[in-house]
Amino acid sequence: MIAEVIVDLALNQTDKPFDYSIPESLQPLVERGARVIVPFGPRKLVGFVVAIKSDTALEKVRPIHSVIDQTPVLTDELLQLGKWLAKETLCYEISAFLAMLPAAMKASYKKVISVADAGLFENEFMDLLFLFKNGEQIEWESLQKTHGSWLKRIKEALQAGALKEHQQVNQGQAVKKMKVVQPALTYDELKQSLETFKGRAKKQRDVLTFFLEQESPTAIAVNEVIRATNVSRATIKTLVQKGFLIETEKEVYRDPFQGSAKPTIPLELTDEQQAAIHPVLEDLDERRHRVHLCHGVTGSGKTEIYLQAIQRVLEKGQEAIVLVPEISLTPQMVERFRGRFGDEVAVLHSGLSRGEKYDEWRKIHRGEVRVVVGARSAVFAPFTNVGIIIIDEEHETSYKQEESPRYHARDVAIFRGEFHHCPVILGSATPSLESYARAQKGVYRLAPLLKRVNQKPMPPVSIIDMREELRAGNRSMFSRDLFQSLQERLRKGEQSVLFLNRRGYSTFIMCRDCGHVLSCPHCDISLTFHRKNNKVKCHYCGFEEQVPHQCPSCGSEHIRFFGSGTQKVEEALTTLLPEARVIRMDVDTTRKKGAHERFLKAFGRGEADILLGTQMIAKGLDFEKVTLVGVLAADAMLHLPDFRSTEKTFQLLTQVGGRAGRHQLDGEVIIQSYTPEHYAMTLAAEHDYQHFYLKEMQSRKRHDYPPFYYLSLITVSHESFARASGVAEQITRLLAQELTSQAIILGPVAPPIARIKDRYRCQCMIKYKNEPKLKQTLKNILDHYQGAFSKEGLSISMDIDPYLMM
Numbered sequence: 001m002i003a004e005v006i007v008d009l010a011l012n013q014t015d016k017p018f019d020y021s022i023p024e025s026l027q028p029l030v031e032r033g034a035r036v037i038v039p040f041g042p043r044k045l046v047g048f049v050v051a052i053k054s055d056t057a058l059e060k061v062r063p064i065h066s067v068i069d070q071t072p073v074l075t076d077e078l079l080q081l082g083k084w085l086a087k088e089t090l091c092y093e094i095s096a097f098l099a100m101l102p103a104a105m106k107a108s109y110k111k112v113i114s115v116a117d118a119g120l121f122e123n124e125f126m127d128l129l130f131l132f133k134n135g136e137q138i139e140w141e142s143l144q145k146t147h148g149s150w151l152k153r154i155k156e157a158l159q160a161g162a163l164k165e166h167q168q169v170n171q172g173q174a175v176k177k178m179k180v181v182q183p184a185l186t187y188d189e190l191k192q193s194l195e196t197f198k199g200r201a202k203k204q205r206d207v208l209t210f211f212l213e214q215e216s217p218t219a220i221a222v223n224e225v226i227r228a229t230n231v232s233r234a235t236i237k238t239l240v241q242k243g244f245l246i247e248t249e250k251e252v253y254r255d256p257f258q259g260s261a262k263p264t265i266p267l268e269l270t271d272e273q274q275a276a277i278h279p280v281l282e283d284l285d286e287r288r289h290r291v292h293l294c295h296g297v298t299g300s301g302k303t304e305i306y307l308q309a310i311q312r313v314l315e316k317g318q319e320a321i322v323l324v325p326e327i328s329l330t331p332q333m334v335e336r337f338r339g340r341f342g343d344e345v346a347v348l349h350s351g352l353s354r355g356e357k358y359d360e361w362r363k364i365h366r367g368e369v370r371v372v373v374g375a376r377s378a379v380f381a382p383f384t385n386v387g388i389i390i391i392d393e394e395h396e397t398s399y400k401q402e403e404s405p406r407y408h409a410r411d412v413a414i415f416r417g418e419f420h421h422c423p424v425i426l427g428s429a430t431p432s433l434e435s436y437a438r439a440q441k442g443v444y445r446l447a448p449l450l451k452r453v454n455q456k457p458m459p460p461v462s463i464i465d466m467r468e469e470l471r472a473g474n475r476s477m478f479s480r481d482l483f484q485s486l487q488e489r490l491r492k493g494e495q496s497v498l499f500l501n502r503r504g505y506s507t508f509i510m511c512r513d514c515g516h517v518l519s520c521p522h523c524d525i526s527l528t529f530h531r532k533n534n535k536v537k538c539h540y541c542g543f544e545e546q547v548p549h550q551c552p553s554c555g556s557e558h559i560r561f562f563g564s565g566t567q568k569v570e571e572a573l574t575t576l577l578p579e580a581r582v583i584r585m586d587v588d589t590t591r592k593k594g595a596h597e598r599f600l601k602a603f604g605r606g607e608a609d610i611l612l613g614t615q616m617i618a619k620g621l622d623f624e625k626v627t628l629v630g631v632l633a634a635d636a637m638l639h640l641p642d643f644r645s646t647e648k649t650f651q652l653l654t655q656v657g658g659r660a661g662r663h664q665l666d667g668e669v670i671i672q673s674y675t676p677e678h679y680a681m682t683l684a685a686e687h688d689y690q691h692f693y694l695k696e697m698q699s700r701k702r703h704d705y706p707p708f709y710y711l712s713l714i715t716v717s718h719e720s721f722a723r724a725s726g727v728a729e730q731i732t733r734l735l736a737q738e739l740t741s742q743a744i745i746l747g748p749v750a751p752p753i754a755r756i757k758d759r760y761r762c763q764c765m766i767k768y769k770n771e772p773k774l775k776q777t778l779k780n781i782l783d784h785y786q787g788a789f790s791k792e793g794l795s796i797s798m799d800i801d802p803y804l805m806m
């Protein structure tokens with residue numbers, strides 16, 4: 001028997017299965033999808049068995065060393081998915097496999113040294129005996145730290161063959177174990193032996209009595225016994241030594257969500273909700289794969305639809321995967337699922353420790369839970385009978401992984417949905433243009449929810465023209481309207497949320513008099529400010545110019561790069577509204593684990609009047625007393641050098657706008673902008689998604705962007721700028737030869753971040769509709785340069801459907 005193994009080496013040369021023979025003794029253990037340890041050259045590596053052939057072993061085939069998993073960690077479906085990901089995203093198969101497993105299962109490799117030839121060692125290297133006296137294996141790395149002066153001598157011993165070095169595989173994993181004890185005797189024996197204890201052994205007697213009082217002779221945690229009987233660890237130890245108790249280890253799960261959620265029952269669905277869920281339930285009954293785009297305004301009851309669809313899935317004995325963006329994956333969110341499905345729910349998100357994630361993953365793998373709620377990577381949950389996959393806030397760009405494998409969770413969800421013949425629900429108040437366009441074409445089924453469940457109208461939104469404020473002599477960051485509204489809330493004891501979109505600050509140049517933003521004459525993309533040489537550049541086509549002293553549109557001299565952070569806003573608030581209690585939430589204040597949660601709770605309890613924050617507060621906020629939401633600089637994101645910046649701005653403003661007045665009190669939203677006439681502002685203010693979609697589609701069409709064209713982005717980097725741009729140049733030429741004349745090849749250009757860690761970067765972008773040869777061409781390019789990757793440190797990354805344009 002021969003096993004085909006993909007080894008844990010992310011290299012071009014090793015991106016294919018290698019053959020290993022399966023020793024007789026391991027044959028019952030070696031299965032497809034299991035991890036094994038195999039010899040590879042002089043070392044040992046972890047690998048995944050991807051196939052088993054009944055061929056007889058050729059002479060050169062080496063045997064598998066050992067098997068790590070008793071149950072395969074990758075199902076056949078996930079193995080197929082890995083292959084597909086490798087092909088579609090141009091990653092190594094091993095990278096795809098590793099991305100599907102929790103980080104705790106990643107293997108690490110250590111070089112260790114041990115005695116190879118005892119005779120030789122004893123004859124010539126006795127001075128080293130103190131290190132290796134008990135046949136020890138010593139880690140090379142720690143030797144360097146602790147015995148630096150001996151390294152030369154150790155090297156000599158290695159060269160002479162008295163010592164040898166080899167790789168040790170540490171297969172990761174961190175099962176948490178708990179010490180437990182149980183009686184070694186039967187109830188009666190225990191009772192009898194209790195008599196033999198004399199008075200001075202009172203403590204030991206207490207412990208045995210404690211066990212006698214238990215209803216059944218189960219194992220109990222040592223710590224619990226100690227606490228219950230008020231004895232010391234030594235007492236337990238003595239009893240174990242005397243043979244009264246047996247001490248063992250029990251595997252336990254870490255519980256990141258202590259306590260249980262309040263149980264909830266299904267609500268009676270509104271007519272709109274009924275209409276949206278009905279076809280999903282039909283799919284479930286008929287085991288049919290379709291993609292449903294649930295376009296539901298904020299507060300329209302999307303989550304209730306998810307819950308009821310999942311309930312049907314569980315009734316059918318199947319499993320459900322729910323993806324939620326990292327920042328919305330709050331305890332409140334988890335509670336909604338736990339409230340309905342209790343212990344059936346596992347949670348996977350980055351806030352968990354490695355060990356916690358591993359435990360949650362094992363619950364899924366062992367079939368102990370049937371619902372997983374998690375961020376992007378939960379899409380790989382190792383369920384075997386998936387009944388539904390739900391992606392909430394499907395427009396969120398965090399569903400795209402920005403490192404290899406550069407996959408989009410939506411694509412993976414659809415792959416799995418097809419495999420399991422089950423429906424996929426994409427939900428959003430502001431669907432991505434790509435998804436909405438597919439729904440328009442009938443590829444996805446549209447399920448609109450246009451009314452809020454509580455029948456409350458959307459809050460009124462006003463847009464303040466900040467240019468007017470400047471003209472009226474108001475140089476502060478608060479417009480007069482916003483400031484007045486803030487004062488009013490303070491007086492009435494109501495709360496406000498202030499939102500500052502800081503991302504992308506200081507990278508674009510804007511005229512504070514007319515709002516004009518410098519943009520590329522060829523690309524309709526804001527130019528990026530490069531402080532070093534005081535120039536602005538287009539990172540798509542390479543156009544660049546000096547920062548003008550006057551606004552090219554109105555002649556004003558108030559033209560400069562733009563920016564102010566949350567900290568500055570907080571200072572301004574303390575000066576202008578000293579009586580206001582402010583909670584500031586941004587990356588700086590929420591670095592500590594649990595800080596995010598604590599701030600929100602405090603705000604919910606009314607311990608502050610104003611919540612000031614960045615992106616991270618845009619979602620999931622649902623507070624009764626919030627009646628004012630202010631957006632300080634709505635333009636900030638609009639001018640990022642990214643063709644999705646308008647869409648992102650619209651999504652964010654809509655999201656923020658949905659936060660006010662969800663309860664009894666009426667709410668109000670104030671958006672401050674230097675370009676108030678921009679349709680991302682005006683249409684968000686009118687809560688008009690359809691209109692926005694049409695307008696934005698026109699713009700995408702005009703500039704050949706998705707969803708009209710597909711994009712691929714190639715980034716070349718090297719220590720030398722000349723080398724990076726030279727290679728990018730060659731790649732561009734090659735692509736022009738290989739692709740059809742319909743493909744548009746842009747670049748090479750230096751991206752806004754032109755140098756990272758002393759490496760120069762150069763990009764080219766391909767826009768295309770149908771290029772059957774594209775992936776193969778890109779793969780060939782990677783193969784062509786593979787020699788240069790390790791030899792001279794060249795790196796080439798290929799991003800199919802990029803979301804990060806820098």
Ligand SMILES: Nc1ncnc2c1ncn2[C@@H]1O[C@H](COP(=O)(O)OP(=O)(O)OP(=O)(O)O)[C@@H](O)[C@H]1O
Pocket residue numbers: 267268269270273296297298299300301302303304305429453454658
């Ligand atoms: N059929 C229903 N009857 C009564 N209340 C409902 C119903 N459906 C949902 N709700 C309630 O309405 C509120 C909003 O619903 P939900 O959170 O599901 O909406 P959503 O569309 O997911 O909102 P958002 O996009 O803002 O997160 C919740 O408090 C929910 O319990």
Ligand SMILES: [Zn+2]
Pocket residue numbers: 520521522523524538539540541542543
């Ligand atoms: Zn340009």
Ligand SMILES: [Zn+2]
Pocket residue numbers: 511512513514515516551552553554555556
């Ligand atoms: Zn101007």
